[in-house]
Amino acid sequence: MPTPFFHLSLAQDLLKYPALAEPVRAFLVSQRCAFLLGNTAADVQVISGQKRTATHFFDLPIQPGDTPPWERLLVLYPALGQPHLLDPQQAAFLAGYLCHLRADWDWVLEIFIPVFGPHCSWGTFRQRLYYHNVLRAYLDQQLLPGLRGSMEDCLGSVDPDGWLPFVASRHLQAWRDLLTPQFHPGAAAQTVEVFAARQGIPSTAYYDLITSETRMQAEIFVHIPSEQIEGYRQHLLVESAYLLESYLGAAVRSIFPAKMPQPASTAISPSQA
Numbered sequence: 001m002p003t004p005f006f007h008l009s010l011a012q013d014l015l016k017y018p019a020l021a022e023p024v025r026a027f028l029v030s031q032r033c034a035f036l037l038g039n040t041a042a043d044v045q046v047i048s049g050q051k052r053t054a055t056h057f058f059d060l061p062i063q064p065g066d067t068p069p070w071e072r073l074l075v076l077y078p079a080l081g082q083p084h085l086l087d088p089q090q091a092a093f094l095a096g097y098l099c100h101l102r103a104d105w106d107w108v109l110e111i112f113i114p115v116f117g118p119h120c121s122w123g124t125f126r127q128r129l130y131y132h133n134v135l136r137a138y139l140d141q142q143l144l145p146g147l148r149g150s151m152e153d154c155l156g157s158v159d160p161d162g163w164l165p166f167v168a169s170r171h172l173q174a175w176r177d178l179l180t181p182q183f184h185p186g187a188a189a190q191t192v193e194v195f196a197a198r199q200g201i202p203s204t205a206y207y208d209l210i211t212s213e214t215r216m217q218a219e220i221f222v223h224i225p226s227e228q229i230e231g232y233r234q235h236l237l238v239e240s241a242y243l244l245e246s247y248l249g250a251a252v253r254s255i256f257p258a259k260m261p262q263p264a265s266t267a268i269s270p271s272q273a
Contacts, residue, residue: 001104001112003136003191004040004179008151009143010103011039011096013237020241023256024248031092033154038096040179041160041172042104046194048171055167057101062108069101070243077165084251090163095247097164099240106239110232115224122223126199131220133195138210138220139229140191152183 002010014020015028015035028035045055053059057069057076067075074081083091116132118125160172182189192210196203209215 001107003140004043005140005143005147005189005191006136007039007100007103008036008147010233010236010240011036011099012146013233014099014240014244017237017241019238021245021249023252024244026256027088027248027252028092028095028244031088033158034089034160035092035096036151037155037158037160037176038093039100041093041097041164041167041175042100044167044171044175047174047178048167050167056104058105060108061113062105069105070098073098073101080165081247083248089158090160091248091251093158093160093163095244098243098247102240102243103236106232106236110235111224111229115228130199130201131223133199134206134209134216135220135224137191137195137206138216140189141210144189148183148185152180155183156180 015025015032042055044050045052048055057072058066079085080094083094086094112132114120116128120128122128123131155176158176160176161169163169164172181187192203192206195201196206209219
């Protein structure tokens with residue numbers, strides 16, 4: 001699934017996405033830091049020790065008829081589906097959290113399963129898992145320069161206290177404190193180290209590969225062209241804009257009463273996943 005840095009890059013693009021309804025954009029810009037942190041927060045299980053299904057609301061492999069996780073979360077916790085009754089920061093955080101779930105679900109269906117999954121015919125499954133991690137670490141290296149600047153102060157200013165009934169606040173705060181120093185000038189992202197430790201492969205093997213465009217082309221992009229990743233990203237921006245309008249639209253009209261188109265009726269339908 002995408003790394004926190006990929007999620008943050010998507011969130012920044014969403015805030016500028018032309019098709020996003022203006023009242024929704026205005027609200028999210030006004031609560032930008034909470035929205036950005038929410039886009040990473042589902043990965044809090046790294047800190048909390050919870051099972052991934054407890055924070056992502058879907059299991060692998062995805063089965064036909066499975067409820068999409070952004071819908072499942074709101075079914076299990078209906079109070080979170082009423083953003084007009086939430087604190088604005090919490091509502092923006094939840095909007096980002098739902099976008100994270102959509103991004104992970106689509107990544108599994110569009111990138112992981114068809115290119116790296118257990119039924120692919122190239123390499124071994126262990127090798128494909130390694131290359132999947134290498135790809136994500138490589139994308140981080142490409143995206144991080146665009147995330148530097150005020151990101152550390154922005155994320156660090158958010159206090160997610162009592163915002164999720166299924167995650168202790170102290171774990172969300174610890175997640176924030178783990179993530180934000182990686183944006184400090186001169187700091188390095190910990191993506192490679194996390195992946196290397198998880199799979200028992202030396203971090204030097206990762207760096208040797210992600211710093212060689214020749215090897216990346218020959219070993220990874222031969223299986224997944226960059227156009228496929230960009231296609232995933234563009235499709236996700238469309239679907240995430242619909243998701244944000246479906247979740248926040250009615251709540252923000254009275255605050256930012258600009259003309260806003262109604263979201264498509266299939267915006268968050270399982271058939272569109």
